[in-house]
Amino acid sequence: MSDVTPTILVVDDEKSIRNSLRDILEFEDYSVVEASNGQKVFELLEDSIDVDLMLLDIKMKGMDGMEILTKLREQKYSFPVIMISGHGNIEIAVKATKKGAFDFIEKPPDLNRLLVSVRNALDQHRLSKENQSMKSRLPEVPEIIGESKAIQQIKSAIEKVAKTSSRVMVTGENGTGKELVARWIHKKSSRYSNPFVEVNCAAIPADLLESELFGHEEGAFTGASSQRIGKFEQADGGTLFLDEVGDMSMDAQAKVLRALEENAIIRVGGTQKISVDVRVISATNKKLLEEIEEGNFREDLYHRLNVIPIEVPPLRERREDISLLADSWLDHLAQKDIVFSGISFTEEALNELKTKQWSGNVRELQNAIERLGLLVDGSKITKKDVQDLTFTGNRGDEGIDNLVNEISEFKDFKESAERLFLIQKLEDHDWNISKTAKAIDIQRSHMYTKMKKYDINR
Structure with a gap:
């Protein structure tokens, strides 16, 4: 859709309204198709016209807007629908939203309000189509391999949990397969046809995480040259996987907590609350109860996320x-x-x-x-x-004992032990040099120097 002009179907039984909307939308470089009644709508759709958005009047002769909306959803048309009415009230707006309308706008429509709603609806539709396209190209979720009692218990928990919308927290050491558990929960849920959106909270700088999660409006900060849809909105109807949630800043934690409490987000630089239907699965290799004690993690957020805990055991x-x-x-x-x-x-x-x-x-x-x-x-x-084979990841006495037996000079032993220590810590942090340097309390530049000295490569 990014390379093709979006097509908007305007449905209204008043020709003057259709003409006004056509002028507005064509000025914004949209392609416009018109229909004066429900019968014409479905004739156009049966002719395989590719509609990206519909503007639909509620009060019309014959089949009204609500009936058309219901029939569209029954026939599995997925494009967004913005309802327009000159007899707007809260009851009608709520009813339209429950039937699947993207937005509700009163006549005569405010120009800015209309165009913002159109852009948001088209953005959501584009993201949905891109997600479906990616999903069709992605391989199947790999099996969870194992016959141990621990793995059987995890598989059993997935079967039970997936059928609900309860939040899940997956814990375990690096490399145990926490993301795989999250993907299986999503796959076995009723949300599987909708997006699975992953956010690595440790990989995104703290000052950018809020924009990544909630999106931002044009001009919200330096460099925000256009509106951006955040991960919460991208995951609407599906699953949001917050990986390494223990590394999230306290400020971001507060905003995530609010989003979970209200099932709504506000983009950075925006004022409008946007409702989201998202199932959140989080994962961490940290002991969050200890992080709470040390003041690094919010206890109220922990209880929001940790409704159903699943621990993945080390190998x-x-x-x-x-x-x-x-x-x-x-x-x-x-x-x-x-x-x-x-x-x-x-x-x-x-x-x-x-x-x-x-x-x-x-x-x-x-x-x-x-x-x-x-x-x-x-x-x-x-x-x-x-x-x-050299198992650089083995920790404990085995590696040290080998060094003691093989090396006679203290200087050589010290350097070999230091090399083994650095490799182990890099493995622990998935070879993220910044995180490793922070964890072992040395400067990142010093870390690079050590890696060069000991010829350490991934």
């Missing part, structure tokens, strides 16, 4: 799933790249994988499988192949 607590995960990921790689075709694990190799610590969880396991598949001689990944 080291469900080692029985490692064989299934390893085989499954190797099959996945083989489907994408012929290089991995025909490669498989020996039973001893799979058992060896189970002995590792996997502090980076499923993400680290997947990286290790890919390295093994690329480096193996022949078609079988053996126990020795696994033993020879």
Whole structure:
């Protein structure tokens, strides 16, 4: 729609009104089609005219606007409809909205009010079409692999929770698959045909997060050259996934809390409340109760988000799933790249994988499988192949003991231990250098210097 002039169907039994609306809309470079009654509307639609928006009068002879709106929704037409009436009152406006109208405007329409409503309706329709287009190109949501008791409990919880609109908080370490749980909740819900919109709260600067979530009006701040629709509006009717919610600033937390309480948002620089129907799923690797105690997270927001908690266990607590995960990921790689075709694990190799610590969880396991598949001689990944692989993510005494046994000079040991520490912390923060530097309390420039010194690359 961005490259094609939007088409607006104006429906009114008064020719003078249709002419006035046509003049206004064509001046704004919209394409206008007219209909004087309900019968003409459906004749045009049956002729496969591509309508992006309809302006619909309520009081008309024959089939009135409410009847037309009802029939449009029954026949699954998805374009937005703005109702126009010279006999407007709150009761009629509420009734029209319940039947699926985008907005309600009284006659004679205020020019600015009309054009703002038209732009908003077209923006929403464009986003909806883009989302459907993306959804058709996206692969299916990957299966949650595992037969452990913990994974079976998570799958059972998803089945129960998905049928509701209750908010869910998914907790667990980095790399455990929290986003996958959120996507399955959305997929099994009645909202699946609507958007799944993800926001990584840790990746967006605090001063931009509010605009990202709620959108902004043109001129709201320096650089806001046009109106922007935020993630809450984009997710209307669907699911909003707030990833790394524990990293959200206190100011943003307050505004998210208000949006959840009122089921409405106000764009940055705007004054109009915009109703949104959004199911919120949040995720964090932080212990939010401790963050509350330290004054870093709002307790009232925590209780709003944590209606149904789901904890995803670390891989080291469900080692029985490692064989299934390893085989499954190797099959996945083989489907994408012929290089991995025909490669498989020996039973001893799979058992060896189970002995590792996997502090980076499923993400680290997947990286290790890919390295093994690329480096193996022949078609079988053996126990020795696994033993020879450097598992930079393993934490604890195992890595330190190896250094103690292999290195005799204190200076060399100190540098090797520092390298191991930095790699571990980078794995913990998904190789986000800024977050890692903040977590270990060193300057980001110092972090880059260390990485260059120890030849650390992802």
